[in-house]
């Protein structure tokens with residue numbers, strides 16, 4: 001287009017924009033007054049204390065403050081009560097009612113699904129990836145006492161931190177996760193409350209177990225209680241909590257078609273991943289999800305690294321081909337340590353290949369041999385030789401206490 005014509009076209013376009021799009025939309029209807037109280041927005045701030053805002057910063061809903069704020073259920077604005085602009089007020093009222101209704105429903109659901117069943121006074125909190133119910137009246141963390149509401153927030157933060165740690169482990173984001181709803185965690189004080197709730201949300205009876213869970217798309221539920229035999233202090237509680245919720249988060253790490261979680265068919269991977277996270281965050285793994293079958297005598301507080309290295313040096317241990325055939329229930333002490341070590345090696349080789357490996361197990365459920373070949377490009381023989389070499393080179397016979405960094 002010649003330059004003068006171009007200029008003409010621009011002027012025409014500007015004219016059309018100027019005269020045909022009309023004046024900017026007004027908030028109020030013609031003839032309505034403006035409202036000084038709310039600057040004609042229909043909304044007034046509903047301020048909360050600085051300390052409350054800090055505590056609730058990364059939280060979507062928290063029952064504690066909703067209960068204490070029945071008129072606004074912890075929203076940060078309310079409708080301008082004496083508004084001079086009726087149409088603006090009506091729109092604000094509609095928005096308020098919608099959000100208020102959502103919150104009310106959330107609160108009612110939490111109370112119906114949990115409190116009515118446990119017959120305890122729980123507090124509830126929802127974050128980006130978790131919905132947590134909590135009725136443990138107080139916990140001691142170091143020297144500090146956390147009361148119920150504070151303790152619940154601490155654990156909600158810890159849940160999100162573990163979630164972030166898992167994504168960091170594989171170098172992935174929410175895009176690489178099954179977006180199938182949030183993980184529901186129920187941390188209860190008594191076995192009685194856990195036993196009452198467990199069948200209704202996980203379809204399982206808790207019996208003598210510390211926790212029960214149900215894992216799959218759209219139903220991630222984990223019920224746990226503060227068993228004094230296991231939860232010796234908050235460090236244990238935190239570690240158990242991370243182990244248990246990690247199964248749900250590892251389940252969500254997935255690409256492609258999802259068929260089933262790996263509890264039965266790939267027991268070594270199922271527990272190996274959770275143990276690995278424990279060892280990264282805390283040190284020696286201390287929890288197992290399999291039935292307590294009497295295999296756990298030498299399970300706790302032994303340095304896994306040195307035990308695996310000793311086994312490899314002596315040549316006296318069950319072979320990989322055998323360990324990978326066990327479901328979680330069938331893993332004994334030694335197989336658990338080996339499972340942890342296999343996962344340790346795979347993540348040492350390349351953590352970014354792990355989501356693909358997991359997806360092959362959860363989707364088409366290929367034999368481990370094919371999963372290794374497709375995701376990592378190695379044969380079973382190469383895996384076993386590489387793993388042995390890794391153990392002999394990287395593991396110490398006298399490892400340090402505390403989190404393991406490789």
Ligand SMILES: [Zn+2]
Nearest residue numbers: 056062064065
């Ligand atoms: Zn709160």
Ligand SMILES: [Zn+2]
Nearest residue numbers: 035038080083
């Ligand atoms: Zn107003």
Ligand SMILES: [Zn+2]
Nearest residue numbers: 271274288289
């Ligand atoms: Zn487990």
